[in-house]
Each structure stands twice: as C-alpha cells, then as structure tokens.
Amino acid sequence: MRLRLLTWDVKDTLVRLRCSVGEQYSAVAKSFGIQVEPKALESSFHKVYRVQNKLFPNYGLDRGLSSQQWWGDVVKQTFRNCGVSEDWVLAQIAENLYSDYSMEKNWEVLPGIRETLHQCHQFGLRLAVISNFDRRLEQILNHCNLGHHFEFIMTSEKAGVAKPDIRIFQKALCMAGVMPQHSAHFGDDYINDYWAARNAGMHSYLIQQDEHIKNSERHVPKEHILKSPRHVLTILKNAEC
Structure with a gap:
C-alpha cells in the first residue's frame, strides 16, 4: 500500500x-x-x-x-x-x-486530532476533507484552527452529491489527481465512510472511540477499526508513504 x-x-x-x-x-x-x-x-x-x-x-x-x-x-x-x-x-x-x-x-476538536494531522504532514501526505456538510464547513474548520491542514474541503453541497454516493469521492480524487489505491479515507460511519470509500476503490478506516461496536461493523476487520485518531499513525508507519 x-x-x-x-x-x-x-x-x-x-x-x-x-x-x-x-x-x-x-x-x-x-x-x-x-x-x-x-x-x-x-x-x-x-x-x-x-x-x-x-x-x-x-x-x-x-x-x-x-x-x-x-x-x-x-x-x-x-x-x-x-x-x-x-x-x-x-x-x-x-x-x-x-x-x-x-x-x-459550538464545536470542539476531538482529542489527538491536531497531533495526528501534524504527523500526517510529517509523513509527506496530502490531506483533504470529504463531508456531508454545507458551505459553512470551511469557516468552522478555520475557526477551530484546522483548516490550514487541508488542501481542499469537499462538501456534499459543493459536490452536488452526498456520501455514500461514490461520486463525491471520485470528485475529490480527480481534484487531487490521485488514484484511489493511493488514498485512504477516515470517518466514523460504516456506510458513508468505510463502505462508500472502499466502493470507490480507496482504502478506508473507521475511527470509533466508543467501545460499542454496531452490528453493521461486526464484519469489519479489527485492524480497520481505530479506537483513537492517534492510531492513524500506526497505519501510516506500516504503509509505504
């Protein structure tokens, strides 16, 4: 990978x-x-x-x-x-x-996110957002001092399609000029994030800080469920970044 x-x-x-x-x-x-x-x-x-x-x-x-x-x-x-x-x-x-x-x-940054995003840059990786959100998202991320980490922010309002439609992922990949097999998506929702991104040909991982695993996630390989954003770094260390 x-x-x-x-x-x-x-x-x-x-x-x-x-x-x-x-x-x-x-x-x-x-x-x-x-x-x-x-x-x-x-x-x-x-x-x-x-x-x-x-x-x-x-x-x-x-x-x-x-x-x-x-x-x-x-x-x-x-x-x-x-x-x-x-x-x-x-x-x-x-x-x-x-x-x-x-x-x-009205928003707080989840624990470990700032450090994780910084380390991702240290690995030389490009970062972007794919979210079922409206036009306010860029403003929210900037106010939370996160916006500077991302090359672009792809909202469903901007894309005209929403996850789990794979077209929103395809639009993001096209914008980045990256093949799906060279990208990975991280999110908390099985259908919208894990399944949809894989359906678009990307790698994907669930970030689930809650110990309760939903029925829909029981067949997800354990190594694809991350209990903390910091575990993203483990994935990166095992990949040829």
Whole structure:
C-alpha cells in the first residue's frame, strides 16, 4: 500500500458538538424569551431531520433550496412540534442558529486530532476533507484552527452529491489527481465512510472511540477499526508513504 492522500470526514471524526442540539436550540430560544425543554427539542429535531433528509436529500439542492433554507425549515418545524408557532420569532431563531453553528463556540476538536494531522504532514501526505456538510464547513474548520491542514474541503453541497454516493469521492480524487489505491479515507460511519470509500476503490478506516461496536461493523476487520485518531499513525508507519 503506497498512500499519497488521506481524506477525512468531519463531524465526530475531527470535531464534535460541545453540547446537544436540544441544549443549543433551547438556549437560543431563551434569548428570545421562549422556554422550551432541551429534551423535547432534541427529540423533535431528530424526527424532523430524518423526514427532511428523506424528502430533500443533500440540502434539497436538486429542488432549488439552499442549505440555509433547508436548515431554517428544520429549525422552524422542530420548534413548531414543541408548541412555538410565531413565524417572526422562528425566523429569528433559525437565523441565529445557522450563524452560531458556523462558530467555534459550538464545536470542539476531538482529542489527538491536531497531533495526528501534524504527523500526517510529517509523513509527506496530502490531506483533504470529504463531508456531508454545507458551505459553512470551511469557516468552522478555520475557526477551530484546522483548516490550514487541508488542501481542499469537499462538501456534499459543493459536490452536488452526498456520501455514500461514490461520486463525491471520485470528485475529490480527480481534484487531487490521485488514484484511489493511493488514498485512504477516515470517518466514523460504516456506510458513508468505510463502505462508500472502499466502493470507490480507496482504502478506508473507521475511527470509533466508543467501545460499542454496531452490528453493521461486526464484519469489519479489527485492524480497520481505530479506537483513537492517534492510531492513524500506526497505519501510516506500516504503509509505504
């Protein structure tokens, strides 16, 4: 194996939310004088998100939506399900949340990531991002002081296709000018990251810091499941980088 390019998922691979969606939504609502329990908002959000993603996948781009409109609809319906119906305040909450989630205050870098990315550069490897995210991602990574590590950031909004569609990986490989067999993808999701990247001809690994292994991952070779981002370095030392 001769690696030249490493691509990374972002959420729960490089960074994670500092608090739950319900807690953040509740805090922003409170700033407008509206009291809604975080648990109720959390439950409502996940239900709304699943429906929205099914009806309008990849931010509804093929239906003429923008990611901000898409997220605005998710936020508004989440609150409507919890009894908040005033359109003017829902619009303000949605706008504030869209802006807030682009800021570092809502994200934290996972342990070991900074050191791992630095060491990857030391190995002479090129780094990029492939993520089912919207246009805010570059801003988020820059605010978290991670953006400078990556040659480019391929979001599903920019690519027009979302993981597990292999075309997003192909677009990234074409942009980098690297053959799939000389690249590896790291992420936390079996379908979107591990399976999809391998289907595109790349090497891939699951970063699973949680000890609980999902049923879908039980047939993944143990050496392909990394308990920490630092274990990426072990993979690199065993490869002809």
